[in-house]
Amino acid sequence: MNATPSSSDFILQVEHLSMKFGGLVAIGDLSFQARRGEITALIGPNGAGKTTVFNCITGFYKPTEGMITLNKRDGSTYLLERLPNHEIPARANVARTFQNIRLFSGMTLLENLLVAQHNKLMKASGYTFLGLFGFPSYRQASAESIELARHWLEKADLVDRADDPAGDLPYGAQRRLEIARAMCTGPELLCLDEPAAGLNPKESAALNELLMDIKNSTSILLIEHDMSVVMQISDHVVVLEYGRKISDGSPQTVRTDPRVIAAYLGVDDEEVEEVLVEVGDEDVIEQLDTGPDSAHGPGNSASMMAGPVSDTVEHADEGERVTVSKGASKAAQVDARAASIASKPQPAAKPAAKSSTAKAAPKKPAAKAPAAKAESASKGKEAAARPEAGKRGGRK
Amino acid sequence: MAATVSSERDTVVPPIQRALREGLYAGAIALGLFVLFIGLRTDQNISNELILVQRWLLLALVVIATAVGRFLYVGYAQPAMERAKAEKAKAPAVVAEPGFVRQNFNKIGIVVLLLYPIAMVLAFGFQGSLKWVDNFGIQILIYVMLAWGLNIVVGLAGLLDLGYVAFYAVGAYAYALLGTHFGLSFWILLPAAGCMAAFWGVMLGFPVLRLRGDYLAIVTLAFGEIIRLVIINWREVTNGSAGISGIPKVSFFGLMSFNVSDPNYIAKVLHIAQSGAYYKIFLYYLILALCFLTAFVTIRLRRLPVGRAWEALREDEIACRSLGINTTTTKLTAFATGAMFGGFAGSFFAARQGFVSPESFVFLESAIILAIVVLGGMGSLGGIAVAALVMIGGTEILRELDFLKVVFGPDFTPELYRMLLFGMAMVIVMLWKPRGFVGSREPTAFLKERRAVSGSFTKEGHG
Structure with missing residues (x-):
């Protein structure tokens, strides 16, 4: 996508990452990079595989294929897919938070942050033995760790509640505490899984501030649904749909990408079908109903119905499975529609497109209708994308 | 209704x-x-x-x-x-200032424990004190130590272990076998027995690392039974169900012995009257010291990263891994540390009884130790000590209820009702305090003030 500068500019390089659960392709051939000192946002509709990408990066899943390279500031490089789970935070300095908050609810805020400094303290306590006999080196390290915890508690605006159990905190504060806990591991890359989920606008603004502050010292990889957060703070956005990257670039370029508008900001299946009905493309409608041509399996993006069809996507890290109806990839539909429009003047131009597309081409009124529909569909979905949405549909 | x-x-x-x-x-x-x-x-x-x-x-x-x-x-x-x-x-919501007893519970407890044998000797004389020091004092303290050891595995790390008695058995047989065959001293065999039990703790830990909850409980239960069955059937070494007798007594650090025939028998050295009570009193203080050691180590470990990692493991294993904690070694250290204290208690038990047989290491023992931990409040040393006092002391004191014969007639045997009362007491305590006597948790570090964490926030672990 971008011109590639020297690899050390990138803190994280994901190359050809695939994750399959049985027959289901949760992530298919995903490549992207995250630049050092930037906030990279990973967005996409529910079930797009964002959390799976996180789970691969942080070692909770072992990817089926692909390479995840982490370049540390000191020049050392780690292949994350080869590291055991717990060594990714410990050695590669990648920390993460969870979509469904995972705090140690029975421990106080301070203890939560001290647990995060486990490896450092473990060394200082001479793997428990020196600490057991109260050696001064451990006491000093212990005091330092409490200072670090206090520092992050202050940043997260939680220092007043340091001695309360974490489970007692309100939701927004738990989110901030989870970020503070991740920061206490001293990460170079912080992976945040929907940090703004369930926050009110005020809390969300406070979170933005915290993230901008963290950004100064730590690169951030962010999964987020809240577009106000994504557009405001991220420097780079990667958009996933059904485990495939459909767009990659600055927030501005991404939000003007028609595929993103269709996929992420939402054109309902019914609306697409409506468009197609209006266009009068019966073959396409038939395709929508019967699923993909067996000759064009998932992954053949030139196909009308590219993308995994009728599948389930492992979403959260504990077995929450979302069943997806067939023919769901909206980005692919946009592609298909664009292809059908493009192929109108010269039907033979796109040999890869299906016969149905070719057949659809001669029907003249098709040209304008999708544009109008796309405009109406995207309206009211997302403020950020609205101005561009109208112009998109028919352009390609 | x-x-x-x-x-x-x-x-x-x-x-x-x-x-x-x-x-x-x-x-x-x-x-x-x-x-x-x-x-x-x-x-x-x-x-x-x-x-x-x-x-x-x-x-x-x-x-x-x-x-x-x-x-x-x-x-x-x-x-x-x-x-x-x-x-x-x-009434206005005044935070009740805890009473003197509650505030200084630990100190009072320690003083009472230290003075208990002296008080018993003064009250009942040397011979009369035997029962109170041995049947009550030592018996309860063994269970306190076992429960404190199991508390590390179940209460702190949240790993449900139903076969804890196996480590007790390993410790007891380690002392019994090495002591009878090689004549090694208790003071060498105590740490050896602890190491051996810790080794077996790791041996148990490895296969069960991936298991949680019910599955873990069943495998640990099976482990406990395997150890017992091996002891029964490996006759050449363990003498089967007949057990091992003539296990050497503990000496007073080699300076004085408690065998009447020895030249350095304590009564001869100190020129006092001969009595079996000296040995019991010595054993009482020995097990008390071992208990204090367990408590000290547990308290210290909780404040060290490894102890916090145990508790974090109980709360959320996945979050632990996301923070770079090696959950494998953390679980294994919990199993090993818990097992080590079980081994200490076992070797003490062998020295005290002078006889071990597989009968002493049945599943019921594991269940009682676990019941003490649960009843006392998982993770709390004070609560567990009280629970051991209630459970073991209670069942022992029920032997003393001969006066009930006056009420219920000479046919009545209170011993028969021990287990019934025992079960009823457990049900009542669990209704009244579902999280055990001490449901709250002491934080291991604090910024401004130490406030107990209510039991409703802590988790029991995934097993």
């Missing part, structure tokens, strides 16, 4: 009238329930025939007791409780 019906009419019916009616209901229900249980009893007569003994008087007594109890509860106890509750609600 009756209570829910009547509570709707609370405002209409005067309490005494209501109590009367509820009492009658309760009596009727009791009559229906017990008429066959208590009213009739099958027995054998002299010619070995089955006969029915009718016990209407006893039935009447039970029914009347039930009715009167219900009457008193509904008529007097309930209104009194409600009044007390209303008064409490009315």
Whole structure:
């Protein structure tokens, strides 16, 4: 996508990452990079595989294929897919938070942050033995760790509640505490899984501030649904749909990408079908109903119905499975529609497109209708994308 | 059932009238329930025939007791409780300053434990103190130590271990075998037994690392049984179910011995009268020291990263891994540390009994130790000590209830009811305090003030 500068500019390089659960392709051939000192946002509709990408990066899943390279500031490089789970935070300095908050609810805020400094303290306590006999080196390290915890508690605006159990905190504060806990591991890359989920606008603004502050010292990889957060703070956005990257670039370029508008900001299946009905493309409608041509399996993006069809996507890290109806990839539909429009003047131009597309081409009124529909569909979905949405549909 | 019906009419019916009616209901229900249980009893007569003994008087007594109890509860106890509750609600919310006993519970406990044998000797003389020091003091302290050891695995790390007695057995047999065959001293074998039990803790830990909850419980249970069955069947080494006898006594750090025949027998060295009580008192202080060691290590470990990692593991294993904690080694250290204290207790047990057999290491022992941990409140040392006192002391003291024969006649054997009372006490405690005697958790570090964490936030672990 971008011109590639020297690899050390990138803190994280994901190359050809695939994750399959049985027959289901949760992530298919995903490549992207995250630049050092930037906030990279990973967005996409529910079930797009964002959390799976996180789970691969942080070692909770072992990817089926692909390479995840982490370049540390000191020049050392780690292949994350080869590291055991717990060594990714410990050695590669990648920390993460969870979509469904995972705090140690029975421990106080301070203890939560001290647990995060486990490896450092473990060394200082001479793997428990020196600490057991109260050696001064451990006491000093212990005091330092409490200072670090206090520092992050202050940043997260939680220092007043340091001695309360974490489970007692309100939701927004738990989110901030989870970020503070991740920061206490001293990460170079912080992976945040929907940090703004369930926050009110005020809390969300406070979170933005915290993230901008963290950004100064730590690169951030962010999964987020809240577009106000994504557009405001991220420097780079990667958009996933059904485990495939459909767009990659600055927030501005991404939000003007028609595929993103269709996929992420939402054109309902019914609306697409409506468009197609209006266009009068019966073959396409038939395709929508019967699923993909067996000759064009998932992954053949030139196909009308590219993308995994009728599948389930492992979403959260504990077995929450979302069943997806067939023919769901909206980005692919946009592609298909664009292809059908493009192929109108010269039907033979796109040999890869299906016969149905070719057949659809001669029907003249098709040209304008999708544009109008796309405009109406995207309206009211997302403020950020609205101005561009109208112009998109028919352009390609 | 009756209570829910009547509570709707609370405002209409005067309490005494209501109590009367509820009492009658309760009596009727009791009559229906017990008429066959208590009213009739099958027995054998002299010619070995089955006969029915009718016990209407006893039935009447039970029914009347039930009715009167219900009457008193509904008529007097309930209104009194409600009044007390209303008064409490009315009174300004003053945070009750914990009393002197509660504030200094640990210190008082330590002093009482240190002075206990002296008090017993003063009260009952050397010979009379034997029972109190040995059957009560040492017996309870062994279980305190075992429960504190198991507390590391179950209470802190949240790994449900139903086969803990296996480590107790390993410790006991390690001392018994090495002591009888090689004549090694207790003071060498104590750490050796601890190491050996810790080794077996790791051996158990490895296969069960991936298991959680019920599955972990079942595998640990099986492990406990395997150890016991190996001890029974490996006759050449363990002498099977006959057990090992003649296990050497502990010496006073090699300076004095407690064998009457030895030249450095304590009475000869100190020129005092011969008595078996010295050894028991010495053992009491020995196990007390071992208990203190367990408590000290546990308290220290909780404040060290490894202890915090155990507790974090109990709270959320996935979050632990996301913070770079090696959950494998963390679990194994928990198993090993817990097992080590079990091994210490085992070797002490062997030295105290002078005899070990597989009979002492049955599943019931594991269950009792686990019950003590749960009853005391997982993770809390003080609560567990109290629970051990109640459970072990309680079952022992029930042997002393001969005076009940006066009430229930000479046929009555209170020992038979030990386990029944034991079970009832557990049910009551669990109803009254579902998280054990001490449900709250002491934080291991604090910024401004140390505040106990309520039990409702802590998790029991995934097993």
